[in-house]
Amino acid sequence: MPVVHITRRERFSAAHKLGRPEWSAEKNFATFGKCSNPNWHGHNYELWVTVKGATSAETGFVVDLSALSRLLHEHVIDQVDHKNLDMDVPFLKGVGSTTENLAVAFWKQLESPISKIGGTLHCVKVQETENNSVEYFGG
Amino acid sequence: MPVVHITRRERFSAAHKLGRPEWSAEKNFATFGKCSNPNWHGHNYELWVTVKGATSAETGFVVDLSALSRLLHEHVIDQVDHKNLDMDVPFLKGVGSTTENLAVAFWKQLESPISKIGGTLHCVKVQETENNSVEYFGG
Amino acid sequence: MPVVHITRRERFSAAHKLGRPEWSAEKNFATFGKCSNPNWHGHNYELWVTVKGATSAETGFVVDLSALSRLLHEHVIDQVDHKNLDMDVPFLKGVGSTTENLAVAFWKQLESPISKIGGTLHCVKVQETENNSVEYFGG
Amino acid sequence: MPVVHITRRERFSAAHKLGRPEWSAEKNFATFGKCSNPNWHGHNYELWVTVKGATSAETGFVVDLSALSRLLHEHVIDQVDHKNLDMDVPFLKGVGSTTENLAVAFWKQLESPISKIGGTLHCVKVQETENNSVEYFGG
Amino acid sequence: MPVVHITRRERFSAAHKLGRPEWSAEKNFATFGKCSNPNWHGHNYELWVTVKGATSAETGFVVDLSALSRLLHEHVIDQVDHKNLDMDVPFLKGVGSTTENLAVAFWKQLESPISKIGGTLHCVKVQETENNSVEYFGG
Amino acid sequence: MPVVHITRRERFSAAHKLGRPEWSAEKNFATFGKCSNPNWHGHNYELWVTVKGATSAETGFVVDLSALSRLLHEHVIDQVDHKNLDMDVPFLKGVGSTTENLAVAFWKQLESPISKIGGTLHCVKVQETENNSVEYFGG
Numbered sequence: 001m002p003v004v005h006i007t008r009r010e011r012f013s014a015a016h017k018l019g020r021p022e023w024s025a026e027k028n029f030a031t032f033g034k035c036s037n038p039n040w041h042g043h044n045y046e047l048w049v050t051v052k053g054a055t056s057a058e059t060g061f062v063v064d065l066s067a068l069s070r071l072l073h074e075h076v077i078d079q080v081d082h083k084n085l086d087m088d089v090p091f092l093k094g095v096g097s098t099t100e101n102l103a104v105a106f107w108k109q110l111e112s113p114i115s116k117i118g119g120t121l122h123c124v125k126v127q128e129t130e131n132n133s134v135e136y137f138g139g
Numbered sequence: 140m141p142v143v144h145i146t147r148r149e150r151f152s153a154a155h156k157l158g159r160p161e162w163s164a165e166k167n168f169a170t171f172g173k174c175s176n177p178n179w180h181g182h183n184y185e186l187w188v189t190v191k192g193a194t195s196a197e198t199g200f201v202v203d204l205s206a207l208s209r210l211l212h213e214h215v216i217d218q219v220d221h222k223n224l225d226m227d228v229p230f231l232k233g234v235g236s237t238t239e240n241l242a243v244a245f246w247k248q249l250e251s252p253i254s255k256i257g258g259t260l261h262c263v264k265v266q267e268t269e270n271n272s273v274e275y276f277g278g
Numbered sequence: 279m280p281v282v283h284i285t286r287r288e289r290f291s292a293a294h295k296l297g298r299p300e301w302s303a304e305k306n307f308a309t310f311g312k313c314s315n316p317n318w319h320g321h322n323y324e325l326w327v328t329v330k331g332a333t334s335a336e337t338g339f340v341v342d343l344s345a346l347s348r349l350l351h352e353h354v355i356d357q358v359d360h361k362n363l364d365m366d367v368p369f370l371k372g373v374g375s376t377t378e379n380l381a382v383a384f385w386k387q388l389e390s391p392i393s394k395i396g397g398t399l400h401c402v403k404v405q406e407t408e409n410n411s412v413e414y415f416g417g
Numbered sequence: 418m419p420v421v422h423i424t425r426r427e428r429f430s431a432a433h434k435l436g437r438p439e440w441s442a443e444k445n446f447a448t449f450g451k452c453s454n455p456n457w458h459g460h461n462y463e464l465w466v467t468v469k470g471a472t473s474a475e476t477g478f479v480v481d482l483s484a485l486s487r488l489l490h491e492h493v494i495d496q497v498d499h500k501n502l503d504m505d506v507p508f509l510k511g512v513g514s515t516t517e518n519l520a521v522a523f524w525k526q527l528e529s530p531i532s533k534i535g536g537t538l539h540c541v542k543v544q545e546t547e548n549n550s551v552e553y554f555g556g
Numbered sequence: 557m558p559v560v561h562i563t564r565r566e567r568f569s570a571a572h573k574l575g576r577p578e579w580s581a582e583k584n585f586a587t588f589g590k591c592s593n594p595n596w597h598g599h600n601y602e603l604w605v606t607v608k609g610a611t612s613a614e615t616g617f618v619v620d621l622s623a624l625s626r627l628l629h630e631h632v633i634d635q636v637d638h639k640n641l642d643m644d645v646p647f648l649k650g651v652g653s654t655t656e657n658l659a660v661a662f663w664k665q666l667e668s669p670i671s672k673i674g675g676t677l678h679c680v681k682v683q684e685t686e687n688n689s690v691e692y693f694g695g
Numbered sequence: 696m697p698v699v700h701i702t703r704r705e706r707f708s709a710a711h712k713l714g715r716p717e718w719s720a721e722k723n724f725a726t727f728g729k730c731s732n733p734n735w736h737g738h739n740y741e742l743w744v745t746v747k748g749a750t751s752a753e754t755g756f757v758v759d760l761s762a763l764s765r766l767l768h769e770h771v772i773d774q775v776d777h778k779n780l781d782m783d784v785p786f787l788k789g790v791g792s793t794t795e796n797l798a799v800a801f802w803k804q805l806e807s808p809i810s811k812i813g814g815t816l817h818c819v820k821v822q823e824t825e826n827n828s829v830e831y832f833g834g
Contacts (some may be wrong), residue, residue, distance in 0.1 A: 002660045005691040013268065015154035015179035015223075018755070031754060033761055040154035041224035042181005044268055050691075059587060060574075060654035065688055066589055084154075084178035098755035104697045128184055129152065132760055135700040135745075141521045144552040157338075170337060172344055189552075198448060199435075199515035204549055205450055237338035243280045271343055274283040274328075290684065293571035293596035293640075296477075309476060311483055318571035320598005322685055361572075362595035376477035382419045399598035407569065407600055410482055413422040413467075430824065432710035432735035432779075456779035457710035459737005461824055501710075501734035546708065546739055558799045560696040606830075615726060616713070616793035621827055622728055 001054040005122055006062045008049050010072050012081035015042040016097040040084065045102075046127040047076065049110060051119035063119040071117065075109045099128045109136035111138070140193040144261055145201045147188050149211050151220035154181040155236040179223065184241075185266040186215065188249060190258035202258040210256065214248045238267045242275035250277070281331040283400055284340045286327050288350050290359035293320040294375040318362065323380075324405040325354065327388060329397035341397040343367070349395060353387045377406045381414035418471040422539055423479045425466050427489050429498035432459040433514040440551035454519065457501065462519075463544040466527060468536035480536040488534060492526045500514070516545045557610040561678055562618045564605050566628050568637035571598040572653040596640065601658075602683040605666060607675035619643065619675040627673065631665045655684045659692035667694070696749040700817055701757045703744050705767050707776035710737040711792040730829045735779065740797075741822040742771065744805060746814035758814040766812065794823045798831035808834070 010026055018035040019028035019137060028036040035041070053062040079089055085097040095101050103126045114121045127133040157174040167175040174180070188211060191202040218228055224236040230248055235239050242265045253260045254261035266272040296313040297306035306314040313319070325348060331340040357367055363375040369387055374380050381404045392399045405411040435452040436445035445453040454459070466489060470479040496506055502514040508526055512518050520543045531538045544550040575584035584592040591597070605628060607619040609618040611675055634670045641653040647665055651657050657684045683689040713730040714723035723731040730736070745769060748757040774784055778794040786804055790796050798821045809816045822828040 002656075003695065004656045004659055005693075006656065007689045007691070009687040011268075013180050013182050014603065015181040020753075027579075034221035037221050037223070037227070038272070039226045040179050040181065041152050041221040041223065042154040042179065043152050044183040055654070055656040055660070060652035060657045062656055082173035082176050082180040084176070084180065087178045096755035098750070100697075100701065100750040100757055101701050101755045103699055104750070128149070131704045133702050135702070136697065137700075139698070141553065142556065143517045143520055144392070146550045146552070147519065148548040159336075194515070194517040194521070197437075199513035199518045201517055201551075217442075235338035237333070239280075239284065239333040239340055240338045242282055243333070247318050268463075270287040272285045275280065276283075278281065289596050289685070291599050293598040298475075312638035315638050315640070315644070317643045318596050318598065319569050319638040319640065320571040320596065321569050322600045357497070360590035360593050360597040362593070363595065365595045366593070374477035377471050378419075378423060378472040378479055379477045381421055382472070407567075409426040411424045413424070414419065415422075417420065428738050428824075430738050432737040451777035454777050454779070454783070456739065457735050458708050458739040458777040458779065459735065460708050461739040498735040499729035499732050501736065504731070504734045513750070513771045546706070558795075558831065559834065560795050560796065560798055561832075563828050563830070565826040598738045611793070611795040611799070614715075616791035618795055618829075 001040050001057055001139050003052060003054050004062060005050050005052050006065070006068075006119075007051075008065055008068050008072065010047045010049075010069065010077050011044060012047065013042065013044050014080050014083050015040040016085040017041065018098060019094060020096070043128050045080075047072070047106065048123075048125035048127070049114075049121070050060050050123040050125070051114055052122040053119045063114075063117050067117050068114070068119070072110070075113055076106050099126050099132060099134040100136075102126050103134045107136050107138060140196055141193060142193050143201055144189050144191050145204070145258075146190075147204055147207050147211060148268065149186045149188075149208065149216050150183060151216050152181065152183050153219050153222050153224050154179040155224040157235060157237060159235070179240065182267050184219075186211070186245065187262075187264040187266070188253075188260070189264070190253055191261040192258045202253075202256050205242040206256050207253070207258070210252050211249070214252055215245050238265050238271060238273040239275075241265050242273045246275050246277060279335055281330060281332050282340060283328050283330050283342070283395075284287050284346075285329075286343055286346050286350065288325045288327075288347065288355050289322060290325065290355050291322050292358050292361050292363050293318045293321065294363040295319065295375060299373070321406050323358075324383065325341040325350070326401075326403035326405070327392075327399070328401040328403070329392055331397045334385060341392075341395050345395050346392070346397070349391050350388070354384050354392055377410060377412040378414075380404050381412045385414050385416060418474055420469060420471050422467050422469050423482070423536075424468075425482055425485050425489065427464045427465065427466075427486065427494050428461060429494050430459065431497050431500050431502050432457040433502040434458065435513060437513070440545050460545050462497075464489070464523065465540075465542035465544070466531075466538070467540040467542070468480060468531055469537045469539040478529070480531075480534050484534050485536070488530050489527070492530055493523050497534060516543050516549060516551040517553075519543050520551045524553050524555060557613055559608060559610050560618060561606050561608050562621070562624075563607075563623055564624050564628065566603045566605075566625065566633050567600060568597065568603065568633050569600050570636050570639050570641050571596040572641040572650060572651075573597065574654060576652070579610050597666075599684050603628070603662065604679075604681040604683070605670075605677070606679040606681070606686070607670055608678040609675045619670075619673050621674050624670070628666070631669055632662050655682050655688060655690040656692075658682050659690045663692050663694060696752055698747060698749050698758055699798075700745050700747050701760070701763075701814075702746075703760055703763050703767060705742045705744075705764065705772050706739060707772050708737065708739050708744065709778050709780050710735045711780040712736065713791060713793060715791070725814075738823050740775075742767070742801065742823050743764070743820035743821070743822070744750045744809075744816070745818040746809055747817040758809075758812050762812050763814070766808050767805070770808055771801050794821050794827060794829040796831045797821050801831060802831050
């Protein structure tokens with residue numbers, strides 16, 4: 001059966017800031033600019049997860065998108081939506097919440113669960129604003 | 140000269156939470172749901188400001204959009220972008236940061252400055268997510 | 279308290295066709311064009327519901343958007359999503375499923391329930407495609 | 418029958434510049450900024466035309482959207498798409514091509530033809546960029 | 557000459573349902589959920605076709621986009637727009653209308669005609685809703 | 696450290712036309728259609744630049760997006776925004792302003808500067824209209 005890429009979008013709204021706690025406010029501002037505001041800021045993030053696989057001859061599905069959506073909620077969205085990415089999310093502890101790091105961290109959350117529903121995780125894309133986004137393809 | 144409505148969009152990213160400080164966490168959660176997360180969450184807000192006025196016979200402008208954009212930055216965007224709406228913004232002190240209250244507060248910031256560049260403020264629209272927005276027409 | 283307009287977007291995907299059953303296929307095609315295809319076609323509809331009201335001094339809300347969303351699902355979305363608008367929807371029986379008629383029919387479904395949660399229905403907007411939409415303000 | 422507002426979007430791509438021919442380049446730059454570039458610039462414009470009217474009991478239409486689209490092409494789009502708004506468009510001769518003036522000029526082009534297909538022109542909206550737009554309601 | 561990828565978007569609105577005719581309604585619902593509604597539902601689909609090729613030194617084109625658009629209409633859009641994907645489309649007969657299967661079927665329709673206008677089909681992307689899409693790269 | 700792809704969007708509005716100066720108007724129209732209008736037309740272009748690289752263990756960045764944005768403005772946007780692509784842009788002299796050629800020309804402008812801020816240019820995407828875009832991956 002043909003191998004296709006299927007993509008599901010989910011959204012979450014979260015607070016965060018950039019900055020290393022051991023650095024001074026000045027050094028953080030010099031490095032991270034307005035993103036280092038001590039009292040946080042936030043975004044409406046968009047998460048695009050692409051799964052690769054052969055379509056089933058029986059269903060015409062690579063994976064059931066309802067199952068994929070539930071999985072994305074369980075392993076990512078429910079843990080980050082309406083949260084502070086730097087304070088409230090166990091799997092992000094000690095990870096600076098740059099969009100780059102979020103994409104990699106979400107990949108780690110998702111790779112194994114997606115393999116269990118029969119797909120192969122191909123890409124995690126995180127969009128922070130309409131102008132900025134990151135894609136991670138693993139590896 | 141014909142009277143038209145001209146709209147300028149600006150964007151800002153901010154943290155906030157909903158909840159009355161004198162209420163218990165339980166009551167705040169019952170009232171405001173996940174928006175009451177104690178450690179904040181955040182959004183990419185969009186601000187649409189509509190100015191009404193007669194077009195100038197000389198320029199064909201109601202107001203100079205560059206001047207309007209600078210004004211919106213000075214009186215709103217620069218004060219809320221990459222900030223915590225509940226902690227960092229003097230003109231929002233004591234105002235619960237619902238989208239309704241933001242629209243009204245931004246109107247108060249903008250009405251007088253816009254009149255000074257020759258326009259009449261007609262509508263402030265604040266979009267919190269792709270699904271939720273508020274318009275305020277004054278009065 | 280200031281009176282504002284708050285808008286909630288919901289989405290649904292449905293099949294429909296245009297045409298009067300008592301007319302010939304030729305007359306239906308002459309009147310409704312490709313929208314009269316006998317075997318149906320369909321759309322991803324967007325529904326924008328605007329509620330007008332004074333903000334609460336206590337909560338800063340006109341209406342609780344979560345409650346509004348549940349209400350929209352109960353009275354409209356759950357009845358039309360992944361349905362055939364001409365065959366499956368009791369409140370649309372005998373109503374040609376033009377976007378104009380949908381907007382009016384959704385208004386009738388929503389006006390009373392919205393008044394019961396403390397708001398006044400101001401506008402129902404139905405978007406059929408990225409190029410076509412209808413607004414109904416009652417009356 | 419209920420009165421509704423129906424909106425059709427069309428698009429066109431055009432060159433233009435702002436500036437009064439009798440003014441110096443310096444004065445035009447001081448007034449119109451980068452929009453006065455002598456060698457033109459351009460935009461993907463979006464035109465949203467809203468027609469108000471009672472729905473037909475027979476068809477459920479205010480106006481046939483296919484007829485409306487053809488009318489918009491004949492009276493506006495075909496004359497401005499892939500054109501220079503300041504050089505190629507008879508009905509814009511002597512009209513500075515600000516978005517404000519375009520909205521008014523398009524209204525004049527459309528009001529009478531729309532009345533002939535049974536609708537009342539309610540609003541012409543012209544969007545110049547994702548951040549700038551103008552609405553004209555006549556009068 | 558440099559090799560680039562050029563993408564053209566087209567849109568179509570269609571009805572469909574998911575489900576194997578030889579299965580019971582219960583099994584179809586268990587497998588395909590609300591997408592198995594017997595009376596159909598529908599979508600505004602978006603089709604993105606990417607063609608790869610060297611740019612012509614003479615024209616700066618990989619392929620003439622007008623020719624590509626006509627080709628997409630002839631081989632796909634005109635056959636699926638305002639149709640029932642499961643009843644009205646010869647090249648989809650016996651193919652369950654999942655987005656995965658649509659992407660593969662459209663590829664088969666397009667690969668040869670695109671090669672005849674001098675391009676190489678690189679990707680067919682079908683977007684079913686704002687949250688769901690499929691890409692097929694052949695093979 | 697993981698290798699990710701980071702994308703920044705910028706926008707510019709410009710005039711252009713297609714056509715070879717040594718060809719007749721008839722031949723240009725036969726080849727380039729309405730894009731050959733002698734008095735120009737224009738677009739709101741979107742530029743998406745994707746940079747590939749390992750995330751920094753110290754900052755969590757591949758490249759500082761603020762630095763990337765400044766670089767894009769210096770080497771591309773400031774030279775093309777509110778300009779005539781065929782008359783005003785030194786690095787496009789003698790290059791027909793098809794979207795294909797723009798993507799390649801922007802790549803040449805950006806490859807070296809991006810390497811100097813520590814990233815590797817991966818893709819330049821230029822979107823001319825909501826329906827047409829080109830991606831160039833170098834080589």
